[in-house]
Amino acid sequence: MSDANVHLLRSCAHWILFVSCVALVPPLCLGIIRKTKARLQNRVGPPLLQPLFDIFKLCRKGETLSSTMSGAFRISTVVVLATMLVLAWMTPWLSFKPWSPNADLFLIVYLFALARVFSLLGALDSGSAFGAFGASREVTLGLLVEPALLLGLVALGLFSGTSDLRLIFAYHQIQAPGASCIPGIWLLVGVSILLSSLVELSRMPVDDPTTHLELTMVHEAMVLEASGRNLALIEFSHALRMSIFFGLAAQCFVHAAAAVWRMNALTHGLLNIFGICLIAVSVGVLESLSVKLQWRKVPEFVAYVVSMSLLAAFVAAGSGVAKL
Amino acid sequence: MMSSVDLSVLSAAVLACLMVGTLHLRLNLWMYGATTMCIALATALTAQTHAEINLICVALLIAVLKAAGIPLFLLWTSEKLNVHRDVGAMIPPPLAMHLSIGLLALSFILTRGLPAPEMAATGWYGAAAGISLLFTGLVVMLTRRLAIGQILGFLVIENGIYVFALTQTLGMPLLVEMGVLLDMLVGVMFSGLLVFRIQKSFEHIDVAQLTSLKE
Numbered sequence: 001m002s003d004a005n006v007h008l009l010r011s012c013a014h015w016i017l018f019v020s021c022v023a024l025v026p027p028l029c030l031g032i033i034r035k036t037k038a039r040l041q042n043r044v045g046p047p048l049l050q051p052l053f054d055i056f057k058l059c060r061k062g063e064t065l066s067s068t069m070s071g072a073f074r075i076s077t078v079v080v081l082a083t084m085l086v087l088a089w090m091t092p093w094l095s096f097k098p099w100s101p102n103a104d105l106f107l108i109v110y111l112f113a114l115a116r117v118f119s120l121l122g123a124l125d126s127g128s129a130f131g132a133f134g135a136s137r138e139v140t141l142g143l144l145v146e147p148a149l150l151l152g153l154v155a156l157g158l159f160s161g162t163s164d165l166r167l168i169f170a171y172h173q174i175q176a177p178g179a180s181c182i183p184g185i186w187l188l189v190g191v192s193i194l195l196s197s198l199v200e201l202s203r204m205p206v207d208d209p210t211t212h213l214e215l216t217m218v219h220e221a222m223v224l225e226a227s228g229r230n231l232a233l234i235e236f237s238h239a240l241r242m243s244i245f246f247g248l249a250a251q252c253f254v255h256a257a258a259a260v261w262r263m264n265a266l267t268h269g270l271l272n273i274f275g276i277c278l279i280a281v282s283v284g285v286l287e288s289l290s291v292k293l294q295w296r297k298v299p300e301f302v303a304y305v306v307s308m309s310l311l312a313a314f315v316a317a318g319s320g321v322a323k324l
Numbered sequence: 325m326m327s328s329v330d331l332s333v334l335s336a337a338v339l340a341c342l343m344v345g346t347l348h349l350r351l352n353l354w355m356y357g358a359t360t361m362c363i364a365l366a367t368a369l370t371a372q373t374h375a376e377i378n379l380i381c382v383a384l385l386i387a388v389l390k391a392a393g394i395p396l397f398l399l400w401t402s403e404k405l406n407v408h409r410d411v412g413a414m415i416p417p418p419l420a421m422h423l424s425i426g427l428l429a430l431s432f433i434l435t436r437g438l439p440a441p442e443m444a445a446t447g448w449y450g451a452a453a454g455i456s457l458l459f460t461g462l463v464v465m466l467t468r469r470l471a472i473g474q475i476l477g478f479l480v481i482e483n484g485i486y487v488f489a490l491t492q493t494l495g496m497p498l499l500v501e502m503g504v505l506l507d508m509l510v511g512v513m514f515s516g517l518l519v520f521r522i523q524k525s526f527e528h529i530d531v532a533q534l535t536s537l538k539e
Contacts, residue, residue, distance in 0.1 A: 303345055303418030307425050311338065314429040 014098040022088050025273070026239035027052035029246060029280045036284025051239060055232045063228030068127035076122030077226070077233050083115040084237040084244075092169035093247025095254065095268040103165040105153040109146065112200075115241070116142050119222060119234075126225035134221025137295075141206065141218065144302040145199040151309035152192040159185055159316035169251055171258060171268060182259040185319075188312035190252030194279065195305040197245030199298070201238070204287040206298055216292075243276060246283075250275030329369045330449035333487055336362035337453040340460045340480055341428055344467070345421035347410040349402050352476060353395040360391035363483055367490060382501045389505065394479065394512055401516050402472055405523050411469045413532060420467045424460045431455035450491025457484030471519045471529040475512060482508055 031048040038045025047053075065073075090103040090111075120138060123131040157163045159182075199206050202218035211217055223234050254271045257263075263271070293301055336359045343355040364387040371379030402408065415423065435452040461481030465474055486504070522529050 300346065300418055303421060304342065306418075307342065307345065307421055310422060310425050311428075314425070314432075318429070318432060 011098060014096065017096060018089075018094065018098050021094055021273075022085070022240070024049075024052070025247075025276060026236065026243040027055065029243045029276065030239050032277055032280040033284040033287070036281050037288050040285065040288040051235070055236055058232035058235070059229050061228045063230060066127050066225055069125055069225075072125040073122050073225075074230070076118040076125070077230050077237075079118040080115045080122075081233050081237045083111055083118070084240045087111050087115070088240055088244055090165075091244055091248065092165050092251060093244045095169075095171075095251060095265070095272045100166065105157055105163050105165050105168075106150075108165060109150050109153065112149075112241075113142070113146070115237070122226075122234075123222035128225050130221045130224050133215075134218050134224070137207075137218045138202070138222060141199050141202060141298070144299060145196045145305065148192055148196045148302060148305040148309050149200070151306065151313055152189045152196070155185060155309060155312035155316040156189055158313065159319060169255070171255070171265075183256040185312050185315050186252045186256035186259065188308050188315065190249050190256065192305055192308035192312065193245065193252060194249040195301075195308065197242070197249065198283070199302060199305065200245065201242050203283060205290055205293050205301055208287075208292045211292075246276045246279045247272065250279055327369075329366050329373070329491070330453075332362045332366040332369065333450050333453040333491060336360075336366070336483070336487065337428060337456045337460070340457055340483070341421060341424045343480075344424045344460060344463055345417050347412050347417050347468075349408055349410060349470075349472060350399060352410075352473075353399050353402075356476060356479060357391045357395040359480070360394075360483060361387060363487060363490075364391055366487070370490060378501075382505075385502070385505055389509060390479075394509070397512065397516060398472055398475065401519060405519065405529065407470060407472065407529065410473045411530065413467055413469045415467050417467065420463050424456075424463045427459035427463070428452075428456040431459060451488060454484050454486075454488030454491065457481070457487055460484070469530050469532045471515070471522060471531055474531060475515050475519075478515075479508075479512070 027049055030051040031046070034050070035045045035048055087108065089097075090100050091108055092103070116138065120135045123135040123138075153165070154163075156168050160168045162168060198204065203209060207216065207218045209217070209220065211220075219238065223231060226234050250272055253275055254268055257271070258268065339355055339359045339362065343352055343359065346352060364383045367379055367383035367386060371377070371383060432448075432452045434455060435448045438448065438451055458481055461477045461479075461484060463477075464480055465477030468474055468477060482504075519529055522534070526534065
């Protein structure tokens, strides 16, 4: 076989692997969290891929639309899903990825913001008061957590000397000078991304996704009016957003490990998937053990996330000084 | 290259910074205990590299008296006085935490100018951690209103001075260490009793209001 053929085959294999991961990992993440919580409550729990079956079931169901809705409701769902798919393609949340364009870290953070804006539009357009409640809370959370996420990614960029996430997350700058602080930076940023994902996805210490009490819930209040196929798409994009965040955090931890032990690409990929599953399990354990924070205490929690990013940024800046 | 002493001393500094972020007294005291445990670990590791038996005793004393004894005593005091949360003053705690992390970075810049001792156990990481602990203690004393918070800030400052001395010298004589430890223990006991007295005569332990007289 010629080189061109081998190259084509390889990229085809990459694409197939990537698409199957995008389709399977998000429902699997949700399933693992639910299964962990069920096991901790002495229940058997639904099968691991139940969220995927739920999405198929919702697709077959009819849809009820409120008479006050305009087209924005429908458009928002599609835009959110499309943005999430683009993000899944560009963000290095998996260590095996097909070709993708430059992924500037500011672009990534604000694409997440774009998705948030459209989900807010959808919630406000539904005309229900609870949707507006949820939207207001979602904006507050997004406002609080954005600096933490941005600062963490900037710390990584500062350290690697580029703002392209593809290059930052490539496994080849391990022998840089000032190497002793690499695992530290990766660990700090990983913890920061993980904690900010809990806020961003309105999961346990910030909001309980299983309460279904309209006065407290965030994400669930926003999708209250959605049904049928619309709901299926919204649920899938939310799960995809979750797995992108968990994947980024897992990648950070794998990088921290790779700076200490030598590994090949296959181990990186396996560890990455394993890390995502492990993070999902720990989120499930956290959700069973902890109680929801008071809404007033949420900024205090976010302050800790910001300080993780701040520390990482300072270490990165310090190692940059040491290199000169 | 970072040694394990550097690592434990730096984690003590970071833990102290994170302690500033919450006003919950019990959490504060536990985090102070963890910080001091890290310092005890650093002492034990220094003792191992220098092969000094004295420092092992000091490490044990720190672990038992400072890391466990003092937090438990202050916890008991706060239970007795029925205070669980500080009120906070001047700067809100999250910002104070970010400030103390900024000061941690500043102390790294400051220690670059210090002449590094030739024979010292560790390089400038230890000095930076010590100075940062000093700053953190100051921030704690500035941002707390309850007397127990003030004691906590004082204890963190003392930890900073100890870390600086430990990492910049070849280890102080056991007698000096014991003297400092004893002084501090007595100081904490006295301030604990004082807090009781303040509570008795003023019916609160808010130091911001102590300037007004009471008949």
